[in-house]
Amino acid sequence: MSTLASVSSFPFDTVSELSADVRSRFYIDGRWMAPDAAGSVDVVAPSSGQLFATAALASASDIDRAVDAARRAFDTGPWPNMSGAERAACMKRMSAALASRMGLLSRLWTAEVGAPVWFSNQFAPTAVAMLDYYAELASTFAFEERRKTRAGHARIVRHPVGVAALIAPWNAQLPILSYKLGAALAAGCTVVVKAPPETPFDALVVAECAHEAGLPPGVLNVITADAQGGAHLVGKREVDKVSFTGSTATGKLIAKTCADRLTRVTLELGGKSAAVVLDDAVLEPTLAALAPFTMPFSGQICFAQTRILVPRQRERAFVDAYSAIANGLTVGDPWDVTTQIGPVASRRQLERVLEYIETGRREGARVTAGGGRHDQRGEGFFVQPTVFAGVTPDMTIAREEIFGPVVSIIAYDDVEQAIAIANDTDFGLSGTVFTADAEVGYAVARRIKSGNVSVNGLEMAPNVPFGGFKQSGVGREGGPEGLCAFLEEQAIYLAVDAGLQAG
Ligand code: NAD
Numbered sequence: 037m038s039t040l041a042s043v044s045s046f047p048f049d050t051v052s053e054l055s056a057d058v059r060s061r062f063y064i065d066g067r068w069m070a071p072d073a074a075g076s077v078d079v080v081a082p083s084s085g086q087l088f089a090t091a092a093l094a095s096a097s098d099i100d101r102a103v104d105a106a107r108r109a110f111d112t113g114p115w116p117n118m119s120g121a122e123r124a125a126c127m128k129r130m131s132a133a134l135a136s137r138m139g140l141l142s143r144l145w146t147a148e149v150g151a152p153v154w155f156s157n158q159f160a161p162t163a164v165a166m167l168d169y170y171a172e173l174a175s176t177f178a179f180e181e182r183r184k185t186r187a188g189h190a191r192i193v194r195h196p197v198g199v200a201a202l203i204a205p206w207n208a209q210l211p212i213l214s215y216k217l218g219a220a221l222a223a224g225c226t227v228v229v230k231a232p233p234e235t236p237f238d239a240l241v242v243a244e245c246a247h248e249a250g251l252p253p254g255v256l257n258v259i260t261a262d263a264q265g266g267a268h269l270v271g272k273r274e275v276d277k278v279s280f281t282g283s284t285a286t287g288k289l290i291a292k293t294c295a296d297r298l299t300r301v302t303l304e305l306g307g308k309s310a311a312v313v314l315d316d317a318v319l320e321p322t323l324a325a326l327a328p329f330t331m332p333f334s335g336q337i338c339f340a341q342t343r344i345l346v347p348r349q350r351e352r353a354f355v356d357a358y359s360a361i362a363n364g365l366t367v368g369d370p371w372d373v374t375t376q377i378g379p380v381a382s383r384r385q386l387e388r389v390l391e392y393i394e395t396g397r398r399e400g401a402r403v404t405a406g407g408g409r410h411d412q413r414g415e416g417f418f419v420q421p422t423v424f425a426g427v428t429p430d431m432t433i434a435r436e437e438i439f440g441p442v443v444s445i446i447a448y449d450d451v452e453q454a455i456a457i458a459n460d461t462d463f464g465l466s467g468t469v470f471t472a473d474a475e476v477g478y479a480v481a482r483r484i485k486s487g488n489v490s491v492n493g494l495e496m497a498p499n500v501p502f503g504g505f506k507q508s509g510v511g512r513e514g515g516p517e518g519l520c521a522f523l524e525e526q527a528i529y530l531a532v533d534a535g536l537q538a539g
Contacts, residue, residue: 065101
């Protein structure tokens with residue numbers, strides 16, 4: 037494994053690339069506004085543990101201003117009443133502006149939360165693809181439809197739901213925001229984006245793109261706020277829809293607040309996804325296809341395949357081969373192009389992950405790779421890629437979301453037991469099946485109670501819905517399903533034979 041040669045200066049360089057507005061203001065009502073109070077948040081580079089930026093943190097009154105602007109823009113502004121094609125034209129200008137800043141946005145992902153450059157360079161551009169997809173959908177979607185009825189016909193009108201609060205976590209701020217923002221804007225909603233304090237700048241760069249694209253004032257408002265600010269936003273009566281991605285615990289709190297006024301809500305929450313390796317799967321190609329999705333971005337991705345289920349008679353071979361892969365990963369400075377695994381995002385994450393590793397040991401699982409803090413210079417938040425074998429489904433590490441580079445290998449006796457173990461979880465976000473027979477793979481995938489299951493790999497496409505069964509969420513993002521989450525259907529019956537027409 038590699039060690040850190042020195043503390044990188046790149047986080048500081050990246051901040052100096054940001055405009056003064058992005059560094060210290062919020063985007064409200066089409067303008068850059070100074071925060072009302074002097075709230076601020078320190079941003080720490082996970083690779084060094086050092087402070088590299090300070091960002092503005094919203095007070096309740098900043099949030100109120102953002103919500104008021106969105107409310108005004110929805111009630112009296114042009115955006116909700118434009119045609120889908122008109123909105124699409126503006127969104128396409130926005131996605132072009134986003135594409136032109138892709139280098140900066142990728143670097144921000146690495147600077148703020150330590151995503152290795154190979155990872156941020158590959159996945160940041162998915163935000164452009166998502167905005168483009170929703171722009172395209174806005175221009176073709178049937179916002180009105182006519183159906184024949186007994187007395188005449190009905191028109192089904194799909195209205196934008198109203199003011200939407202968009203809340204995303206720190207781990208993949210830009211792609212997650214693009215799902216929400218693309219669908220909300222395509223629908224004709226106005227939005228308040230609450231950026232998390234760990235990644236305060238990305239959404240503000242998106243606001244710059246919206247401004248450049250000529251999005252009408254108040255349609256997009258961006259503030260950075262902590263949990264308290266998020267709760268304040270969700271509780272506002274002017275908010276008609278909440279679209280939240282984050283932990284299951286926070287999702288439950290938000291659902292309770294939304295229940296009071298029956299505010300529409302979409303929840304994208306945690307996961308504990310299983311990779312089911314069937315007996316006919318050939319070891320090496322299976323591992324080549326599976327391994328990249330077990331600890332992506334140090335395991336801090338909601339769909340990480342953190343439970344690997346293998347046939348008991350092949351357990352030994354599988355544990356040896358996968359542990360060798362984990363041990364061979366290059367851990368180090370996220371700015372180094374050869375680094376495969378960077379730090380975890382924060383000291384809080386570091387402590388949480390190390391505690392889970394200790395719990396795994398205490399409960400009797402066997403460490404076959406890693407197993408602790410990565411030995412390197414400086415104060416970076418590095419965890420060794422860690423593999424546990426001999427894990428049973430009742431162990432804490434097999435049940436709770438760790439959100440770190442920690443994977444459990446669980447042996448099964450037959451395919452029925454494998455499916456039962458895969459489903460023996462409160463979560464249901466993702467899953468994979470590996471097999472030589474694609475038809476068998478499909479049949480097994482259908483029986484896994486997860487919103488997204490892939491056979492012999494893992495894919496997420498903009499036109500396909502993503503979301504969770506059980507405690508992994510409510511509702512879907514992506515595809516037309518994601519657009520419908522920002523629409524409210526109204527049926528208007530038109531009776532042709534009522535005899536009311538003049539003459
Ligand atoms: P978190 O729930 O702590 O925070 C998520 C966001 O909610 C942040 O912006 C935070 O400031 C805000 N927030 C916190 N408390 C709030 C409250 N009471 N009201 C309103 N907003 C509040 O989650 P996290 O630790 O930042 O993110 C990691 C979690 O996100 C993991 O569980 C991961 O699985 C999940 N996640 C899910 C998906 C998905 O698509 N299903 C994608 C990425 C991450």
